[in-house]
Amino acid sequence: MTNKVAELFGITYPIVQGGMVWCSGWELASAVSNNGGLGLLGSGSMYPEVLEAHIVKTKNATDKPFGVNVPLLYPSIEQHIETILKHKVPIVFTSAGNPKTWTAKLKDAGITVVHVVSSSKFAAKAEAAGVDAIVAEGFEAGGHNGREETTTLTLIPSVKKATSLPLIAAGGIGTGSAIAAAQALGADGVQIGTRFAMSREASCHPDFKTLLTKLTEGETQLSLKKLAPVRLIKNKFFEAVFAAESAGSTPEALRELLGKGRAKKGMFEGNLDEGELEIGQVAALLDSIEPVSDIMHALVDEYRTSIAQLAHNSF
Amino acid sequence: MTNKVAELFGITYPIVQGGMVWCSGWELASAVSNNGGLGLLGSGSMYPEVLEAHIVKTKNATDKPFGVNVPLLYPSIEQHIETILKHKVPIVFTSAGNPKTWTAKLKDAGITVVHVVSSSKFAAKAEAAGVDAIVAEGFEAGGHNGREETTTLTLIPSVKKATSLPLIAAGGIGTGSAIAAAQALGADGVQIGTRFAMSREASCHPDFKTLLTKLTEGETQLSLKKLAPVRLIKNKFFEAVFAAESAGSTPEALRELLGKGRAKKGMFEGNLDEGELEIGQVAALLDSIEPVSDIMHALVDEYRTSIAQLAHNSF
Numbered sequence: 001m002t003n004k005v006a007e008l009f010g011i012t013y014p015i016v017q018g019g020m021v022w023c024s025g026w027e028l029a030s031a032v033s034n035n036g037g038l039g040l041l042g043s044g045s046m047y048p049e050v051l052e053a054h055i056v057k058t059k060n061a062t063d064k065p066f067g068v069n070v071p072l073l074y075p076s077i078e079q080h081i082e083t084i085l086k087h088k089v090p091i092v093f094t095s096a097g098n099p100k101t102w103t104a105k106l107k108d109a110g111i112t113v114v115h116v117v118s119s120s121k122f123a124a125k126a127e128a129a130g131v132d133a134i135v136a137e138g139f140e141a142g143g144h145n146g147r148e149e150t151t152t153l154t155l156i157p158s159v160k161k162a163t164s165l166p167l168i169a170a171g172g173i174g175t176g177s178a179i180a181a182a183q184a185l186g187a188d189g190v191q192i193g194t195r196f197a198m199s200r201e202a203s204c205h206p207d208f209k210t211l212l213t214k215l216t217e218g219e220t221q222l223s224l225k226k227l228a229p230v231r232l233i234k235n236k237f238f239e240a241v242f243a244a245e246s247a248g249s250t251p252e253a254l255r256e257l258l259g260k261g262r263a264k265k266g267m268f269e270g271n272l273d274e275g276e277l278e279i280g281q282v283a284a285l286l287d288s289i290e291p292v293s294d295i296m297h298a299l300v301d302e303y304r305t306s307i308a309q310l311a312h313n314s315f
Numbered sequence: 316m317t318n319k320v321a322e323l324f325g326i327t328y329p330i331v332q333g334g335m336v337w338c339s340g341w342e343l344a345s346a347v348s349n350n351g352g353l354g355l356l357g358s359g360s361m362y363p364e365v366l367e368a369h370i371v372k373t374k375n376a377t378d379k380p381f382g383v384n385v386p387l388l389y390p391s392i393e394q395h396i397e398t399i400l401k402h403k404v405p406i407v408f409t410s411a412g413n414p415k416t417w418t419a420k421l422k423d424a425g426i427t428v429v430h431v432v433s434s435s436k437f438a439a440k441a442e443a444a445g446v447d448a449i450v451a452e453g454f455e456a457g458g459h460n461g462r463e464e465t466t467t468l469t470l471i472p473s474v475k476k477a478t479s480l481p482l483i484a485a486g487g488i489g490t491g492s493a494i495a496a497a498q499a500l501g502a503d504g505v506q507i508g509t510r511f512a513m514s515r516e517a518s519c520h521p522d523f524k525t526l527l528t529k530l531t532e533g534e535t536q537l538s539l540k541k542l543a544p545v546r547l548i549k550n551k552f553f554e555a556v557f558a559a560e561s562a563g564s565t566p567e568a569l570r571e572l573l574g575k576g577r578a579k580k581g582m583f584e585g586n587l588d589e590g591e592l593e594i595g596q597v598a599a600l601l602d603s604i605e606p607v608s609d610i611m612h613a614l615v616d617e618y619r620t621s622i623a624q625l626a627h628n629s630f
Contacts, residue, residue, distance in 0.1 A: 003628070003630050006630065013630060014630060119532050119533065120532060121532070138466065138468070139454065139455075139466060140454075140465075140466040140468060140469050147533070148532055148533030149533075149536065149537070150455075150532050150533060150596055150599075151453065151454060151455040151466040151467065151468065151487055151596060152466065152468050153453070153455060153466065153467050153468050153486075153487035153488070153493060153496065154455050154487045154532075154595075154596040154597050154599065154600065155532075157490065157492065157493070157600055158532055158599060158600055161600075171468075172466055172468035172469045173468070175472065177472065177499050177500055177501065178468060178472070178499075178500065180496075180499040180625065180629075181468065181495075181496035181497075181499040181500050182496075183625055183628065183629075184492050184493075184495040184496040184499055184621050184622075184625055185492055185493065185496050186492065217434050217435060217436070217463055217465050217469075217470075217473055218434060218462070218463030218464075218465060221464065222464070226561070246541070246563060247563045248561060248562045248563020248564075249563075280469075281465055281466060281469040282469050284465075284469065284473060285469065285472055285473055285476075303629075303630075304629070306499050307499075307625055307626065307629045310495065310498055310499055310622055310625060310626075311622065311625075311626050313318070313498065314495075314498075314618075314619070314622045315318050315321065315328060315329060315618075
């Protein structure tokens with residue numbers, strides 16, 4: 001049986017590693033690609049020259065397909081796109097912006113383009129813009145997130161109705177049984193962030209990873225909805241935001257409270273009190289830092305066990 | 316293969332109809348039970364004498380097992396419990412309160428007791444209180460909802476780890492493929508609210524049902540978090556709440572805005588502007604009002620198709 005997502009990217013398993021700010025450098029992306037998934041560089045936290053260095057290192061570390069995630073609102077996006085074209089990166093995932101702007105240029109260069117959406121309305125727009133596949137990401141996902149707060153369980157079937165493109169489910173997926181669940185809902189493949197942020201190869205700070213192993217249910221919350229909704233760990237910085245929001249703070253006041261460089265401070269520099277710490281709800285289920293090879297094996301094993309149990313337990 | 320949930324209740328399919336305020340009277344509950352699921356009366360919107368009348372009518376309409384959902388914070392709960400004992404209702408689902416208070420008394424009378432939770436911490440407490448099964452309900456569910464905002468996709472595996480009791484998934488489940496997804500995540504059965512609120516037999520107002528058929532993604536939102544979080548349709552009343560919350564309103568001011576009888580006004584009397592309209596995110600996927608028999612057949616058919624496709628498409 002061929003899988004649409006595995007076939008589109010030329011990979012073994014339809015498992016994409018999310019291109020996460022401050023987590024997804026060349027070590028993570030190449031390890032995922034070398035283990036049969038699709039590794040993505042997270043260019044949203046990289047200066048143009050840093051992205052270029054990571055692309056070159058990824059190419060040296062793997063001969064398998066890999067990609068770059070590009071947030072379309074990135075200030076130096078023209079430079080990112082030029083770097084991607086220059087180095088003939090085979091796959092680009094775009095997010096947080098209008099897919100019309102860059103899809104044609106990337107496709108003309110022979111690049112496979114995937115767009116990340118949080119609603120079936122945006123999925124239909126992405127299909128109209130000519131992308132090759134859709135990532136539909138639910139409310140439980142880490143980091144920046146849709147305004148409508150639709151969860152993965154309800155989002156995937158809606159997006160499936162809205163588009164005929166290969167469909168990749170994201171948000172809340174950190175285990176093989178969740179991959180089976182996503183497939184039951186109509187997804188062809190999955191994008192996994194949190195579990196890979198907790199891998200040895202992720203470039204985030206070791207103290208951030210250790211914190212992730214200890215997180216329990218309810219320790220993240222979608223926040224900063226008056227600016228751009230983002231799922232944060234409930235640390236000291238979050239508590240300040242929460243208090244400001246409860247008191248009715250304006251967007252301007254929240255922007256001032258947020259300041260600049262909070263995500264880097266938290267996830268890359270390991271300032272767990274003052275940093276902006278982005279992670280998905282599924283962190284509560286995960287409690288160890290593992291090498292990517294172990295994660296990929298576990299995901300596939302868990303998935304196959306789950307499929308076998310479903311057939312056995314069905315009514 | 317025996318199913319833990321079907322076996323516990325003595326029913327054909329492990330599908331429970333949620334006991335929803337203003338929607339779940341004797342016609343709905345008996346229809347679900349007569350079609351192989353478990354029907355529940357929603358006692359949270361019933362005066363004691365109304366609950367008694369509905370129990371008697373349900374017994375006249377079905378010889379299959381049925382139950383009553385009892386919100387533990389209901390003001391006349393002692394009377395509800397006495398009515399349930401007097402009429403030997405075989406199954407009680409408790410929610411919104413401490414399961415320690417009533418579980419032993421109900422169990423002593425031979426009643427099967429199930430408690431609804433929104434976290435694995437509460438699931439462990441319910442197991443310690445002696446309940447027979449757990450409903451774990453995610454953020455996407457309609458009506459009152461947990462503070463931690465954990466979605467069904469991430470909640471079910473966590474609760475599965477925390478308890479060995481039969482596990483019923485709720486929130487976002489309105490189709491057979493979502494039943495398969497819930498089972499992949501570790502649930503033994505499901506509780507479905509929204510799809511049954513849209514049945515012919517539901518006791519809510521026809522105009523409310525018609526509105527549900529037209530809802531699209533993003534038209535509900537978890538609201539009133541400073542009081543008790545509740546998922547509402549974004550109508551005129553919601554907009555007033557949202558504006559007050561954005562401006563930092565106190566719990567007292569929100570309570571005054573809410574007033575009394577809003578849920579009845581909206582869902583039972585059909586005042587779609589001023590009423591409190593509770594429904595799950597999955598309403599966006601559903602677009603018709605059907606008899607319960609059709610819904611039950613469709614759920615089981617969709618479920619079996621989904622299981623067969625999973626086996627066929629697995630990697």
